Amino acid sequence: ATPTAVMVATGKGASQGVLIKGGDALEKAYKVKTVVFDKTGTLTVGKPVVVSAVLFSSFSMEEFCDMATAAEANSEHPIAKAVVEHAKRIRQKIGSSTEHVAEAKDFEVHTGAGVSGKVGEKMVLVGNKRLMQASNVTVGTEVENYISENERLARTCVLVSIDGKIAGAFAVTDPVKPEAERVISFLHSMGISAIMVTGDNWATAAAIAKEVGIKKVFAETDPMGKADRIKDLQGKGMTVAMVGDGINDSPALVAADVGMAIGAGTDVAIEAADIVLIKSNLEDVVTAIDLSRKTILRIR
Numbered sequence: 001a002t003p004t005a006v007m008v009a010t011g012k013g014a015s016q017g018v019l020i021k022g023g024d025a026l027e028k029a030y031k032v033k034t035v036v037f038d039k040t041g042t043l044t045v046g047k048p049v050v051v052s053a054v055l056f057s058s059f060s061m062e063e064f065c066d067m068a069t070a071a072e073a074n075s076e077h078p079i080a081k082a083v084v085e086h087a088k089r090i091r092q093k094i095g096s097s098t099e100h101v102a103e104a105k106d107f108e109v110h111t112g113a114g115v116s117g118k119v120g121e122k123m124v125l126v127g128n129k130r131l132m133q134a135s136n137v138t139v140g141t142e143v144e145n146y147i148s149e150n151e152r153l154a155r156t157c158v159l160v161s162i163d164g165k166i167a168g169a170f171a172v173t174d175p176v177k178p179e180a181e182r183v184i185s186f187l188h189s190m191g192i193s194a195i196m197v198t199g200d201n202w203a204t205a206a207a208i209a210k211e212v213g214i215k216k217v218f219a220e221t222d223p224m225g226k227a228d229r230i231k232d233l234q235g236k237g238m239t240v241a242m243v244g245d246g247i248n249d250s251p252a253l254v255a256a257d258v259g260m261a262i263g264a265g266t267d268v269a270i271e272a273a274d275i276v277l278i279k280s281n282l283e284d285v286v287t288a289i290d291l292s293r294k295t296i297l298r299i300r
């Protein structure tokens with residue numbers, strides 16, 4: 001594209017909240033045949049809510065929630081915020097103080113799996129089944145049943161172990177964005193395929209993919225794994241766009257031919273991206289590709 005055409009297009013994009021970082025991004029967006037979407041915070045609203053809590057031990061619900069909160073207190077993960085909020089509601093309901101709660105000592109983040117820390121003398125793990133298995137915590141049939149019931153409903157289960165035993169679990173739900181399905185179907189009509197990548201488990205990922213009309217899913221991938229999936233697709237000769245909110249997907253945004261950061265995301269993502277969608281609306285994925293097509297086709 002000529003410098004003038006690029007200027008016109010970036011100006012037009014900017015007025016619609018689509019920040020295109022230069023002519024190269026525009027040229028590549030024109031060739032995109034595959035768009036890979038992160039799940040949490042990109043296809044979904046990204047504000048999960050606890051919709052069920054269950055005990056698998058003799059702790060009271062309050063004790064259980066307090067220990068989970070202590071472990072999650074210093075986590076930035078949206079699931080951690082959901083757990084902390086839920087615990088607060090439980091305390092309000094039973095009339096306990098909501099100002100409180102110890103923070104865990106020796107707090108550790110297990111990327112794409114959960115958190116751990118010591119609450120008093122107790123070792124607390126909060127996270128998915130992989131985290132429990134990696135720490136030799138047995139996940140029994142009762143717990144397995146709770147997990148599969150909820151995953152079928154597109155919910156993510158958060159397991160809590162205290163001193164090596166599953167003490168209880170939460171199920172969180174993170175609704176899909178209202179425009180997600182429409183955008184995916186519009187991309188298909190443009191001859192572009194849509195794929196989902198997520199660190200979340202296969203069953204939940206598949207349920208969400210079905211809701212939005214995505215047929216190909218890569219689940220249980222860590223941040224580098226997300227980038228590797230992008231490189232695999234490029235290896236097959238595809239020009240790939242990656243859309244993410246940045247929590248865990250900066251390497252994938254960099255690896256993609258066109259990295260698109262959803263605006264409410266992190267600074268790191270905005271840095272890593274070629275295009276920033278400042279309204280956080282998935283419709284703007286189409287706006288960006290459409291703008292590039294119009295720009296390139298006009299001048300050729």
Ligand code: ADP
Nearest residue numbers: 040075077080112113114126127128198199200
């Ligand atoms: P995504 O790719 O969907 O953004 P992540 O890679 O951040 O997901 O996390 C993958 C999974 O790890 C989550 O679905 C959740 O099961 C678990 N997990 C990660 N961090 C936490 C946390 N702080 N508390 C509980 N579970 C967590």
Ligand code: MG
Nearest residue numbers: 038040041245
């Ligand atoms: Mg995300």
